[in-house]
Amino acid sequence: MYLKELRIEGFKSFGKSAVLSFPTAITAIVGPNGSGKSNVAEAFRFVMGEQSMKSMRGKRGEDLLFNGGTGANRANRAKVSIVFDNTEQLLNSSFDEVSVSRTVYRNGTNEYAINGTQVRHRDVVELLAKANIGSTGHHIISQGEADRILHASNEERKEILEDGLGLKLLQYRRIEAEKKLRRAQANIAETDLILRETTPHLRHLKRQVERYEKSKKIREELLHLYAVYLAYETTYLATARCAAEEEYDTLQERISGITKAITKEKKKAVSEQQVAEMGKQEKSLSDALRAVRDKRDVASREIGRLEGERAALQRLTKDAKSEPIDREALRRLYKEVQHRFMTADEYGAVITYALQQLQAMLGRKSAVQQEAEKQLAHLQKKQEAVQEQMSALQKEEQQYACAQEALHTRKEQEIAVARQSEKNELALITEKNTFEQTLAEARHTLAVLREDEENIQREMTEGAVLIGSAINNYKSVVVPQEAQDEDREKQKERRRLLERKKIELETIGAGGDNEEIYTEYQRVSERVAFLQTEKKDLLHSMQDCEEGIKTIQKEVETRFKAGVQAISAEFGKLFTILFGGGRATIAIEKRTVAKEGEEPEMRVGVAVQVALPHKKISALEQLSGGERALVSIALLFAISQVTPPPFLILDETDAALDEANSRRYGDMIESLAKQSQLILITHNRETMHRAGALYGVTMGSTGLSALLSVQFDEAVRVAK
Ligand code: ATP
Numbered sequence: 021m022y023l024k025e026l027r028i029e030g031f032k033s034f035g036k037s038a039v040l041s042f043p044t045a046i047t048a049i050v051g052p053n054g055s056g057k058s059n060v061a062e063a064f065r066f067v068m069g070e071q072s073m074k075s076m077r078g079k080r081g082e083d084l085l086f087n088g089g090t091g092a093n094r095a096n097r098a099k100v101s102i103v104f105d106n107t108e109q110l111l112n113s114s115f116d117e118v119s120v121s122r123t124v125y126r127n128g129t130n131e132y133a134i135n136g137t138q139v140r141h142r143d144v145v146e147l148l149a150k151a152n153i154g155s156t157g158h159h160i161i162s163q164g165e166a167d168r169i170l171h172a173s174n175e176e177r178k179e180i181l182e183d184g185l186g187l188k189l190l191q192y193r194r195i196e197a198e199k200k201l202r203r204a205q206a207n208i209a210e211t212d213l214i215l216r217e218t219t220p221h222l223r224h225l226k227r228q229v230e231r232y233e234k235s236k237k238i239r240e241e242l243l244h245l246y247a248v249y250l251a252y253e254t255t256y257l258a259t260a261r262c263a264a265e266e267e268y269d270t271l272q273e274r275i276s277g278i279t280k281a282i283t284k285e286k287k288k289a290v291s292e293q294q295v296a297e298m299g300k301q302e303k304s305l306s307d308a309l310r311a312v313r314d315k316r317d318v319a320s321r322e323i324g325r326l327e328g329e330r331a332a333l334q335r336l337t338k339d340a341k342s343e344p345i346d347r348e349a350l351r352r353l354y355k356e357v358q359h360r361f362m363t364a365d366e367y368g369a370v371i372t373y374a375l376q377q378l379q380a381m382l383g384r385k386s387a388v389q390q391e392a393e394k395q396l397a398h399l400q401k402k403q404e405a406v407q408e409q410m411s412a413l414q415k416e417e418q419q420y421a422c423a424q425e426a427l428h429t430r431k432e433q434e435i436a437v438a439r440q441s442e443k444n445e446l447a448l449i450t451e452k453n454t455f456e457q458t459l460a461e462a463r464h465t466l467a468v469l470r471e472d473e474e475n476i477q478r479e480m481t482e483g484a485v486l487i488g489s490a491i492n493n494y495k496s497v498v499v500p501q502e503a504q505d506e507d508r509e510k511q512k513e514r515r516r517l518l519e520r521k522k523i524e525l526e527t528i529g530a531g532g533d534n535e536e537i538y539t540e541y542q543r544v545s546e547r548v549a550f551l552q553t554e555k556k557d558l559l560h561s562m563q564d565c566e567e568g569i570k571t572i573q574k575e576v577e578t579r580f581k582a583g584v585q586a587i588s589a590e591f592g593k594l595f596t597i598l599f600g601g602g603r604a605t606i607a608i609e610k611r612t613v614a615k616e617g618e619e620p621e622m623r624v625g626v627a628v629q630v631a632l633p634h635k636k637i638s639a640l641e642q643l644s645g646g647e648r649a650l651v652s653i654a655l656l657f658a659i660s661q662v663t664p665p666p667f668l669i670l671d672e673t674d675a676a677l678d679e680a681n682s683r684r685y686g687d688m689i690e691s692l693a694k695q696s697q698l699i700l701i702t703h704n705r706e707t708m709h710r711a712g713a714l715y716g717v718t719m720g721s722t723g724l725s726a727l728l729s730v731q732f733d734e735a736v737r738v739a740k
Contacts, residue, residue, distance in 0.1 A: 021045065022110050022151075022666040023697045024117070025103040030095025031066065032059040033725040035086035040727060042667075044712025045693040048700045050735045051717035056725030057701045058163055060717070061671045064699075065160055067100040067122045068153060069132070069144045075162070081128035089723025099123040110151045110666055120144055145192075152186040152665050159184075159665040163701070166673045167652040170640050174609055174625025178580075181606075181626050184659035185583035187576050194572040201565035204558045211555045215548065222548050225541040232538055235528045242521045243487050249514045250483075250494035252503070253476055256511065257469060259504055264465045271459040278452040285448060288441035298431045305427060309420035312413050319410040320367070326403040327371050333396045334378050346381065353377050366414070368407040375400075486525060583662060584608055584626060590658035598650045598684055601633030606655070628655065649676040657688050664695030671701040682706040708735050 021042070029037040033056035040047075040060065051057050062076045066084065070076055078084055088094035101121035104111055111118050115135055122144070123131045132144045153159065161168075169180055182188060357374040364370045375396075483491040588606045595604035609627040614620040628640060630651055637643065643651060653673060660668055674685050686706045689698060693710075700707055708714060709732065716730040 021697055022104050022106075022108075023102070023699075024105050025101075026060070026063060026067075027099075027101040027103075027121075028060070028063045029097075029099045030086045031063050031084060031098040031100050032056065032086060033089075033719065033723065034059065034063070035089055035092045035095060035724040036726070038725070038727040040715060042697060042699065042713070046689065046698045046700065046711045047713045047715065048702055048708050048711035048735065049715045049717060050702060050708060050730070052719075055717040055719040057717050058671055059725060061160055061162060061669050061699075061701060063100045064102070064669055066098075066124075067102045067120060068148055069122065069141050071141075081124045081130070082126050084124050085126060086724075090721060092722065092724055097123050097125050104151075104666075111147055112150050113147070118147075120147070146189070149186075149189040149192060152663055153667075159660070159667065159696075160669040161656060161671060161673050163671040163675075165671075166656070167648045169655055170628065170648055170652050174627050175623055177606075177626045177628070178608075178624060181584065181587065181659065182576070182580060184587075184663060184665075185579060186663050187579055187583070190572050190576050190579075194569055194576065197565045197568045197572065201562060201569065204562040204565060208555060208558045208562065211551050211558065215551050215555070218544060218548055218551070222541070222544045225537060225544055228537045229541040231528055235525060238521060238525045238528065239487050242483075242518070242525060243490050243493060245514065245518045245521055246483050246487065246491060247494040247497050249511070249518050250476065250480065250491075251497035251499050252506075252511055252514065253472075254494065255499040255504055256508075257473055257476065261466070261469050261473075264462055264469055268459065268462040268466060271455055271462055275452055275455050275459060278448050278455065282445050282448045282452065285441045285445040289438045289445075295431070295435070298427060298434070302424060302427050302431065305420055305424040309417060309424055312417040312420055316410060316413040316417055319406050319413055322406045323367060323371070323403055323410060326399050326406060330371075330375060330396050330399045330403065331378075333399065334375060334382065349381060353381070366411070368403070368410070371403070486522065581608065586662045587655075587658045590661050591655050594654040594658055594661075594688065595630065595651065597688070598654050598681065599633055599647075602635075603631040604651065604654065605629050646676050646678065646681065649673070650681060653685060653688070657692055660692055660696055664692075667697040667699060668692065669699045669701070672703065674700075674702055674704045674707050677704070679706070686710045705736060708732060 021044075023042045025042065026040040027037065028034040028040075040049075049057050049060055058077075065076055073079055073081070073083070076084060085098045086092075086095040099121060101119050103117060103119045105116070106113055106118045107116045113134070119133075119135055121133045121136075123133075125131075130141070132139050132141055134143065134147060169177060172180065182191060353374070357370060357377075360370040360373065361367065480491055584606060591604050591606055595602060606626050606628050609625050611623050611625070612620045613623050628651075630637075630640065630643075632643075632647070640648070640651070656673075674682060677685050682704055683706055685704075686709065689700070689707065689710055692698060700711060702708060714730045714732060714735040716728050716735060718726050718728070720726070
């Protein structure tokens with residue numbers, strides 16, 4: 021026994037909660053008309069997820085809620101729970117008892133729960149479908165609905181049979197697989213569309229990225245070239261500037277030194293006035309010298325005259341001698357005196373000497389001689405005076421001559437010094453000019469260096485545009501000491517390479533912002549790769565779905581075919597029992613339906629064929645009400661026998677049966693109850709008789725259905 025309990029709260033006429041236990045195989049629910057018996061059957065439909073309001077005799081969800089009665093307020097919700105014994109694992113749950121409940125609120129909201137946990141409608145349907153409690157409700161036969169299976173079209177009947185055969189779960193799976201397939205197809209189409217849109221973009225991006233990669237490589241090379249070039253250039257400029265400034269300062273110092281030296285030399289030069297002054301002094305000295313010389317000449321002539329006079333006197337004194345004059349001695353004296361006179365600087369001594377010699381020669385003096393000697397002495401004195409004067413003059417002359425000489429020498433020296441100074445000044449000016457020229461050159465060098473420094477700054481700004489802040493990497497490049505004196509040609513060569521690289525980069529035209537394209541390329545290629553993988557997965561999933569659908573389809577077809585055969589055989593047997601003969605079968609029927617403008621569609625259905633005993637009736641429409649009820653019961657029971665549902669609810673299926681048929685019906689129920697639990701809503705005594713438990717439903721004047729467990733006799737009474 022699978023069905024344990026049904027709890028109803030606020031559902032339809034059950035304003036007060038009611039609990040029905042199902043302890044036996046057959047439970048009968050009896051009660052007067054309108055007491056709420058069918059509401060119990062509907063409560064089963066409701067809790068099992070019925071979506072059709074019509075099959076629950078309502079229009080809106082609200083109609084399912086208790087509307088109020090005498091002394092009872094209307095319910096805000098209707099809740100029905102069904103409890104299964106799951107010890108035999110009827111349902112796919114590890115619990116021994118499984119309760120399924122559904123609640124509907126006045127606003128039409130529905131809630132489902134399995135063992136108190138809120139679930140979706142689908143979860144309930146799937147859980148029950150697995151236990152062959154299908155959604156078509158073939159195991160809940162509502163009042164007057166028994167022959168629905170006969171009324172139904174072949175295709176509808178096929179559905180009922182599939183449900184009865186427990187194929188619905190497979191059908192669900194197939195529908196799910198088809199949905200999944202359609203989703204996969206739609207996703208593939210969408211993926212294809214995106215791929216079609218994305219692929220050219222990716223190609224474009226790839227080209228850009230290749231260009232970017234190339235430009236990145238060039239930028240890296242450029243970075244290296246810049247680093248080396250700038251390191252060498254800045255080092256060179258710093259060193260050159262230092263040297264140039266040093267040279268400039270040295271030159272300035274030298275020039276100012278030379279300027280001072282020139283000033284000094286200039287000071288050494290004698291002025292024309294000084295020369296003229298010295299000339300004047302020289303002239304006056306010369307005049308004085310000439311005057312002294314003139315005087316000396318006069319004195320000399322005086323001396324000469326005095327000499328002459330003395331000589332004459334001396335001759336006179338000599339002539340006065342007795343002794344002849346030794347001519348030879350005289351001649352020698354003459355010669356000697358002449359010689360002395362010629363060589364002497366001073367004539368006085370010569371004269372004195374000559375006189376003494378002559379006197380000695382003369383020897384003896386006469387009166388004349390004495391007179392002469394007096395005269396001579398006088399002359400001597402005069403001569404000595406003159407001689408003295410002469411000596412003084414000579415001294416003076418000498419002094420003047422000396423002074424003149426000294427002045428001349430000084431003048432000459434001064435002039436020489438002045439000339440030397442001029443020469444020096446000239447040399448200094450020449451040197452200064454040379455230095456000034458060198459200074460100008462140094463200034464020019466500094467200006468060129470300044471220009472070079474400005475250029476390098478410009479170069480760095482330009483470089484920063486091309487390679488960004490990495491331009492400053494040059495600061496970490498170490499320039500070897502020996503390389504600082506390298507040939508500038510090498511640096512020029514570096515510059516040429518740098519320029520070439522810059523042109524290369526500019527030609528490629530991929531600037532710094534292309535990092536974004538790279539990221540975009542990464543993103544798009546990842547997306548494309550993802551889409552391709554997804555497409556592959558989707559294709560696999562599609563394949564799986566197709567295969568799954570085929571497998572399910574095949575299984576459904578096989579099981580359906582076998583099921584229909586088995587039901588048909590059972591149907592035939594039950595039919596013969598109920599009608600006491602005759603023949604009844606069901607068969608799969610296929611027909612092609614062609615709608616305008618659409619492909620012809622193959623429809624599969626199940627046809628019912630009956631042949632009543634002793635009657636020539638083949639069309640179902642020709643059967644009487646009772647006959648129809650019996651055929652329906654035979655078919656429904658046949659289905660239930662082939663694949664017994666855990667429970668079967670029959671709402672007054674036996675209403676149209678006469679006594680004999682009621683008995684046969686009762687027999688069939690008993691045989692059915694061996695496999696399925698039966699809940700029978702009935703007024704039929706025979707049926708009540710077969711039930712192990714009986715519930716009476718009463719309503720009275722309150723408008724509220726009430727449930728009570730009753731005994732057979734009571735049931736018969738209640739049912740009336
Ligand atoms: P019969 O034997 O004639 O088939 P029954 O016992 O099967 O009768 P039901 O059809 O189950 O009776 O019950 C119908 C009763 O339920 C009616 O009296 C109706 O007024 C009542 N009913 C239906 N819906 C509601 C509702 N929402 N609130 C209160 N009562 C309701």
